[in-house]
Amino acid sequence: MEQISAAIAAAVMPGTLLAMLVGTVFGVIVGALPGLGSVLAITIALPFTFGMDTVPAIALVLAIYCSSVYGGSISAILINTPGTPQSAATMLDGFPMTKQGKVDYAIGWATTASVFGGIFSTVILIIMAPQLARFALRFNSIETFALISLSLTCIAGVSRGTILKGVIAGLVGIFLATVGTDPMTGTVRFDFGVFELTGGFKLIPAVVGLFAFGEVFSRVSKRHDASQQVDMNVGFRVAPLREWLLRWKTLVRSAVIGTFVGILPGTGASTASFIAYSETKRAGRFKEKLGTGEPEGLIASETSNNAVTGGALVPTLALGIPGDAVTAVMMSALIIQGIQPGVRLFEDNPETMNAAFVALIICNIMLFAVGALLAPLITRVLRIPEPILLALVMILSVVGSYGVSGAVFDVFVSLFFGVGAFLFRLCGVPIAPIVIGLVLGPIFEESLRQGLLITDGDFLAFFDPREHVIAFVLMLLTVAIIAFSTWREIGAAMRKKKEAT
Amino acid sequence: MSKGFQDCAFSVSMIVIGAWLWWEAIQPRYQTSAAQDYGFSPTFLPRILIGMWIVISLILLIRSFGLWSRRVSGSEWKTLGLFVALVFAYVGLMTQIGFLFSSIPFAICAMWFMGFRRALPVALIATAFPLAVWYGFVFILKIPLPYSPWFSQI
Numbered sequence: 001m002e003q004i005s006a007a008i009a010a011a012v013m014p015g016t017l018l019a020m021l022v023g024t025v026f027g028v029i030v031g032a033l034p035g036l037g038s039v040l041a042i043t044i045a046l047p048f049t050f051g052m053d054t055v056p057a058i059a060l061v062l063a064i065y066c067s068s069v070y071g072g073s074i075s076a077i078l079i080n081t082p083g084t085p086q087s088a089a090t091m092l093d094g095f096p097m098t099k100q101g102k103v104d105y106a107i108g109w110a111t112t113a114s115v116f117g118g119i120f121s122t123v124i125l126i127i128m129a130p131q132l133a134r135f136a137l138r139f140n141s142i143e144t145f146a147l148i149s150l151s152l153t154c155i156a157g158v159s160r161g162t163i164l165k166g167v168i169a170g171l172v173g174i175f176l177a178t179v180g181t182d183p184m185t186g187t188v189r190f191d192f193g194v195f196e197l198t199g200g201f202k203l204i205p206a207v208v209g210l211f212a213f214g215e216v217f218s219r220v221s222k223r224h225d226a227s228q229q230v231d232m233n234v235g236f237r238v239a240p241l242r243e244w245l246l247r248w249k250t251l252v253r254s255a256v257i258g259t260f261v262g263i264l265p266g267t268g269a270s271t272a273s274f275i276a277y278s279e280t281k282r283a284g285r286f287k288e289k290l291g292t293g294e295p296e297g298l299i300a301s302e303t304s305n306n307a308v309t310g311g312a313l314v315p316t317l318a319l320g321i322p323g324d325a326v327t328a329v330m331m332s333a334l335i336i337q338g339i340q341p342g343v344r345l346f347e348d349n350p351e352t353m354n355a356a357f358v359a360l361i362i363c364n365i366m367l368f369a370v371g372a373l374l375a376p377l378i379t380r381v382l383r384i385p386e387p388i389l390l391a392l393v394m395i396l397s398v399v400g401s402y403g404v405s406g407a408v409f410d411v412f413v414s415l416f417f418g419v420g421a422f423l424f425r426l427c428g429v430p431i432a433p434i435v436i437g438l439v440l441g442p443i444f445e446e447s448l449r450q451g452l453l454i455t456d457g458d459f460l461a462f463f464d465p466r467e468h469v470i471a472f473v474l475m476l477l478t479v480a481i482i483a484f485s486t487w488r489e490i491g492a493a494m495r496k497k498k499e500a501t
Numbered sequence: 502m503s504k505g506f507q508d509c510a511f512s513v514s515m516i517v518i519g520a521w522l523w524w525e526a527i528q529p530r531y532q533t534s535a536a537q538d539y540g541f542s543p544t545f546l547p548r549i550l551i552g553m554w555i556v557i558s559l560i561l562l563i564r565s566f567g568l569w570s571r572r573v574s575g576s577e578w579k580t581l582g583l584f585v586a587l588v589f590a591y592v593g594l595m596t597q598i599g600f601l602f603s604s605i606p607f608a609i610c611a612m613w614f615m616g617f618r619r620a621l622p623v624a625l626i627a628t629a630f631p632l633a634v635w636y637g638f639v640f641i642l643k644i645p646l647p648y649s650p651w652f653s654q655i
Contacts, residue, residue: 392626398592448546470554
């Protein structure tokens with residue numbers, strides 16, 4: 001009890017609160033700018049932590065981490081361009097809600113879901129960080145392969161009515177993820193002599209191209225129809241409690257998925273959001289409406305990607321293993337403060353870590369307040385006439401693509417993907433499966449190849465229930481979803497044919 | 502444009518691209534020794550993916566023959582072509598004269614092109630927005646943007 005009150009006292013010091021407020025506002029803004037992400041936001045703030053005390057410095061970094069993940073959802077909802085790759089799944093229902101004039105509700109759902117996800121995973125982090133970290137170590141490449149295969153089934157979900165085209169788009173996405181250096185042999189693949197392609201396609205320029213450029217090209221190619229303009233409710237509005245109660249299972253399920261995926265090293269928030277979305281598509285209350293502006297899709301994506309923040313800190317703090325680039329940068333912030341993450345962290349620095357956990361909860365609460373205050377200002381952007389908005393989106397997207405690595409080549413990559421996305425849309429091919437493939441492709445390939453190494457090239461051994469019971473269950477679920485989606489698609493096609501005759 | 506033509510054009514394009522990538526995937530430069538790749542070549546997964554997309558594209562092609570009577574809305578190719586050319590010109594120009602000096606004329610042209618032609622607001626927005634983005638990135642976020650040969654940071 002004494003430790004808890006000391007932790008709360010350290011976390012609510014004026015200096016710490018100010019650091020969290022500045023970090024939250026900064027994180028939301030940087031996260032909302034397409035192309036910039038959590039890593040960049042934390043890296044920019046890192047030099048400021050040198051002269052700060054330990055707790056405010058950690059609080060600043062944690063606030064930026066949580067808020068930058070959330071910030072990505074704002075641009076995903078407003079302009080169909082995710083500020084960060086973690087919010088790619090948010091676009092699937094967020095932007096359709098904006099098109100329906102419900103941007104205030106969309107931001108409200110996203111903010112509240114993000115806060116819930118963040119707090120949920122923090123509580124899990126506080127209660128069982130060491131135990132979870134040890135369990136995560138048992139999750140090897142075969143289980144990861146099965147998990148990713150399961151989440152790839154959401155391609156079928158986002159391609160209702162055009163499943164063949166959706167599957168082709170998904171395959172294209174995974175293929176594009178294989179461009180560049182092979183992770184096992186170091187051989188450069190499909191670079192066609194272009195040096196910049198040896199590292200593969202970067203996710204941000206690709207996503208910016210597919211959605212922002214694709215959307216602008218698509219709008220330019222169609223005659224402007226004033227009747228299609230909808231009244232836009234700008235601002236911030238939280239849906240009534242009964243609406244939340246209808247979707248509480250998705251909220252909890254997505255928070256659990258996000259926390260668990262966050263614990264697994266090398267997966268990350270983008271993967272978590274697509275897994276949660278896929279799971280909602282399978283088991284959600286409003287699963288039939290997903291992809292058309294259904295809040296359940298927003299909840300799935302935003303709860304899970306923010307739940308990753310707490311989950312990812314489990315191996316980082318308890319084992320000293322950073323799961324991704326963001327946690328690696330965060331780990332360096334801790335080391336700068338003289339704190340060495342690892343198995344002895346909680347024993348060596350109990351006061352600091354308890355204060356950090358309290359700060360993480362406060363950061364998430366602050367996130368709600370900042371989101372609610374900033375949303376009315378940010379959403380007003382939608383009242384700008386479309387030609388101005390599209391021109392500004394183009395400039396911002398160009399800067400976003402360029403800012404990833406300071407290379408004009410990335411802007412051309414965005415243009416290439418933008419033109420490709422427009423042509424795909426023209427042929428009635430859904431774009432979301434390409435992004436799903438691009439996000440999950442690298443982990444899919446790596447886990448498959450590593451799994452084949454473990455089983456000496458025997459793919460069927462992946463599903464031996466005696467050796468890999470988790471993988472067996474996950475693959476069974478995957479096969480069932482594929483069979484169900486195919487059966488449903490054939491049924492729909494036959495019904496359509498019957499109606500026509 | 503008919504739905505059948507749309508599907509047919511898409512599937513034929515995907516088959517042609519798939520065949521080209523397959524040919525690339527079987528090139529000798531991707532043949533590594535078993536000691537290096539443990540029995541699975543670097544193009545092992547890409548070949549599976551390409552093979553699958555060719556097979557599905559063939560199914561789509563066959564299915565498209567029954568959909569020639571269904572109509573779908575078309576696009577204004579000329580308008581789009583001109584706009585894409587404008588964007589390419591903008592990015593090309595950006596490498597030569599920098600972000601700020603290329604973004605201002607691009608914003609003016611893009612707004613005018615999309616039908617917003619009120620001179621004063623166009624001029625103000627086209628100047629203020631790139632200026633704000635440039636200032637924010639270069640001086641606040643410390644992310645350098647392409648600059649002109651005439652000034653060190655502009």
